[in-house]
Every structure is written in C-alpha cells, then in structure tokens.
Amino acid sequence: MRLSPSVIPVLLALCVAAPQAADCQVLAAAAAMGPAFLPGSGTLGDWHGMISIGVQRKAIGARMEAMYTGVPGADLLALTGNVLWVIRPGVVAEVEPYVIGGAGSYVKFSETRFGLNAGAGVRRQAGPLRLFAEVRYHRVTSRFDEARDADTFVPVSVGVALWHGR
Secondary structure, X not given: OOOOOOHHHHHHHHHOOOOOHHHOEEEEEEEEEEEXXXXXXXXXXXXEEEEEXXXXXXXXXXXXXXXXXXXXXXXXEEEEEEEEEEOOOOOOOOEXXXXXXXXXXXXXXXXXXXXXXXXXXXXXXXXXXXXXEEEEEEEEOOOOOOOHHHHEEEEEEEEEEEXXXX
16 A cells, blocks of 8 residues: 555644643544445445544644545545534534545555545534544545546544543
C-alpha cells in the first residue's frame, strides 16, 4: 500500500496538535461502522468500518481516519485527513450538528488514487463518550482498473468517540 507523497504532510499536520485544556481543546479516538452505498452503479455496496483520531478546538476540529469499505469485486481502504466544523456548538447534553470534509488516499489492491469526501453528522455527549452518526460522499478522482464502480461511495456511519480534555 502506497500513500501519495503530497497527502502525508497534510495528514500529519491535521493530527499532531496536543490537547490543551485551557484552550477548550480535546483529543478523541473513535470507531464507527455501517452500510456503504454505491450511487449510480446499479449495485448495492456492502459495509464499512472506520477508526479515527482527532482534535477539536471550540467549533473547528480535524480528524485522521482509516476506513475499510466492502465494494462488489474488491475491498477499498481510505486514509483521509478531514476538517470538521460544529455548526451549533452546544452544552454537553445537546445534540451538535456538524459538517466534515477532506482529502486522502484510496487504495484498492495495488492501486492508489487521490480522493475527496464531504458530509454531515450529529453528535451527543454521553458521559466520557460521544455518540455520533454521519453520512459522507466519497469521490475518487480517477477510476480503478478493477471494480470500476468503486470510484464513488456513500458510507453511513454510527459510532462512538472517547474524548479527553475540555
């Protein structure tokens, strides 16, 4: 598996910040899974699983993710760096809507492609955990030689994040 050389500095820059409680910054580790859909392909997708680490400072955050997605004929690994913006930061007991988007490397077998993603979600604090649900649109900028329908997919994620800080 190869990462695009231009993607590595972006991914590192998004996730090296250390949490500082005085600045209301938090560090999170998360896991999620759910169905993945392949729009316009005439075929249904499969499922996906994701793990991530991220930082959040007030309404702006960053997340680095590794996502495995099952697609017909092949499996896809996405390594992305994303920016997250909480639309209405709330108190601990409220639901917070957010938008998320980013770029990264999409790997299928020996092929690596650059891609973009964007979506929206909601999250809610539950003790030391944050529960979240989100939907995103992923677009790989050039088709894979095999599994040509894997260039666009929409994962629907339900997950939990363990937060440190605040």
